[in-house]
Amino acid sequence: MLDGVFVTVLAAITRVLPPTAQSGIEQLRDVPGLGVVVVVVVLLLTGMFVANVFGQWWLRQWDRLMGRIPIVKSIYSSVKQVSDTLFSSSGNAFREAVLVQYPRAGSWTIAFVTGRPGGEVATQLGGEHLSLYVPTTPNPTSGFFLMVPRADVVPLQMSVDEALKYIISMGVVAPPAPAVASAAPLPLRNRAG
Known part of the structure; x- marks a missing residue:
């Protein structure tokens, strides 16, 4: 091309x-x-x-x-303000990847925390809320902006990069599962006696 x-x-x-x-x-x-x-x-x-x-x-x-x-x-x-915020090396545009129920209860999707609601919106919402960006698949540059109670958000251990790969690949390229602390192995029983 x-x-x-x-x-x-x-x-x-x-x-x-x-x-x-x-x-x-x-x-x-x-x-x-x-x-x-x-x-x-x-x-x-x-x-x-x-x-x-x-x-x-x-x-x-x-x-x-x-x-x-x-x-x-x-x-x-x-456009310049948004791109400067998203692509700046010191910015916190996508702080962490989380799970949220969207577009209805029982359906889960990956979202990115972009901050907390502020100004008049924060006073109208009351309680602790997070601002989330829910990207669309396979083009994550378009998506939805949500303000969700913190209690409705499930934090993920995957990095933002891993979450983006997962979204872009439509779930085909799954990040590795987080290491779970395993319990100490049980001692083998003595078969004699």
């Missing part, structure tokens, strides 16, 4: 170049896997660009431009 995209980009480039340079570009079409290498190099260069001072300046200009477009402003700022 990446090679197909790469060939399309090469075709667009050859239209712009003079005929003397086109033969060298045409030879690149026959190199298998070159599209993958180009994508990796482009991602690496993009990361290096945004990690330095000049790249940070361009990102701030982009944010400022997006903040001035009337309809795009609200969508862009919301």
Whole structure:
């Protein structure tokens, strides 16, 4: 697939170049896997660009431009805020995996604790509640937000990564069962006597 995209980009480039340079570009079409290498190099260069001072300046200009477009402003700022929270290395977006009955009693699903309800919601709910994100399968980027009493939540010992693998695989890739402390083996009885 990446090679197909790469060939399309090469075709667009050859239209712009003079005929003397086109033969060298045409030879690149026959190199298998070159599209993958180009994508990796482009991602690496993009990361290096945004990690330095000049790249940070361009990102701030982009944010400022997006903040001035009337309809795009609200969508862009919301998506940026959510993605910054979810993908930040210091954030606690998904703190732990838990079991919760959803969508009805007796049906269980894995959810992720995202925090506690706050503000007016917390005062209206009363008691101790948790904010949960219930991802959909096999695409965990969409899901449901629930506020559930803490007493209705069953904590799991699996990591968030293990829970995500379990959800994405639709239950096929199950995490290993937690080690249960086993009782000391019973002594063997002496058969004589």
